[in-house]
Amino acid sequence: MRLRRFSLPLVTPLRTARAELRRREGVAIALGGTDWTPPDAAGAEPPPAATDDAASPATVGVGEATPLPGWTESFPACVAALRDARDARDARHARGDRGARDARDALAALDPSETPAARHGLALAIADARSRAVGEPLAATLADEVGLPAPSASVPVNATIGDGSPEETARAAARAVDEGYRCLKLKVGARGVDADVDRLRAVRRRIGSDVTLRADANGGWDRSTARRALRGLEALDVAVVEQPLPAADLAGLAALCGTAAVDVAVDESLVEHGLRAVLDAGAADVAVLKPMALGGPDLAAEAARRARAAGVEPIVTTTIDAAIARTAAVHVAATIPDVGACGLATGQLLADDLATDPCPIDDGRIAVPAGPGLAGNAFDDVV
Template structure:
């Protein structure tokens, strides 16, 4: 197994609960049939996001400690402690296994899980930042003109009155047929969240994502039970397991991040557990490089009738690891059908 570090400059700073980042750093993980217990070469990506996954150094330590990169090596990587490291290896092995079988990663995932054939394309949402009313309206109109039928609007950074005004303006601009989502990134108290969901009903949001802090699982349960607006959980999966969130009846929608859950296999398993509990899964990235992003597209494609996913994140990078083999077109991403992640698209990285 080969591990190659990389650093990708962001188009603009990325703000998380803990810090502001200018770069995304990680490792390309390559498995080779000449040295590893695999039939075909495979490529993965481990891009940790502090606050969501392990640190960069912990990720590197976990990858360096794997040794033999055969399929059994996954058992030695803790998906809870070092999910990004496990993602890198799991994606590389999935790429190699699918290439060996002459199938795309999505086809192989669906086959292994006994699911229907994967979708040919995945709908994606556009993200509208927390700017002014005019800025939000212009961005929403551009996105709809570009073919997006689902918009996620950032809220919570301003006062509630300002957020209500922005959402109403966006809804007036794009009309009733476009799906609106609101993402508060855990910024509200219970009382503010309750008022927000009540006032947002006028714009008919599909759901409000992470209205309460990540660790307030009981508050999310109570809010969901009392509100007519669906609730989605995202950051809470950094504080609780999928099972804990589902068992708490804390969400209507589960935001599934393959990098944070430990790989494409773990992400698909989480999506299936969510569906079994009556919760809808939505696949998103952690602002990853193109290798992991394409892997997430395959995961989303393997989920039957998946909703619009948060996979249109390539534009957040000023530069990428390689050209994107499946760019967004008219609000959708066509799923690569060549063997593995995308046929020979990443041969220069393997």
């Protein structure tokens, strides 16, 4: 198992609830042939070790762990967890425990509730290796594992429009529509409700009625403000309001559901409470799933299945990840039948990346890479 730390600058600083982000720090993970034994049923064999460098066996799977403050463990905790999992596996192997040869043993040591980003990185590398071993895209393997139909060949994505005056917001929305986006998510909550309604009214006038609008309040309203906002946004045919109340207020979110023709989506609440608590409380019409914060593409695909079974629509977004994890999120989204527009158009926020993005956006959609695993061997030189 090989680990490589990286740090990627953002195009512009991004303010979160916890800090101002200027860079995204993470760990790229590679599994070699000696880290991975494919399932016996597949009848596949791991590739031989590289002959030019015996210390670096041929890559069979890649992953990415990019923690985000407020959503996952810290970067130092992520690095420590991955190193501990690797070193414990190597120590058992050195003592002659042949069962410790496989990276899946190391995965068991990573708790998704404590170190979700670390688990995401290793779980993704394992999933990539398994999909490559059977010669199919990661989305197909994930769908089969959680009992979903064959994945889609492409997924729709939304553009995100930041805060600004009505005129600035309308111009940005028009540019996104010209680029082919059919769903726009607008940031709200930093201004008063009336000012935000004016902004969305200006957007609706500029782009017409055929484009789906969503709003993201990032937990910025109280209950009475949220009710008033939903009434104003309903008149503008806004489809979804994301996290209208603080993450802790599941009862308030449940009370909002069904009060207007605007669906209530939860994002931060999923991290704070978990999907089961959100579903039990009836606190969402839409669940925003971040694979990095949930602990891996496998857990995200399973969460999507559970949400849909409970009558809650799942959509997938990133945590401003690098290319490896963004590609994995595309595969997760593809496992969801008739998935709505997902928040996967985030690569443009990075000034640099780990590799060329194999998932470009074309006319508001991303084609799912058709090669085996994540994207064939597109990321093998990263680690």
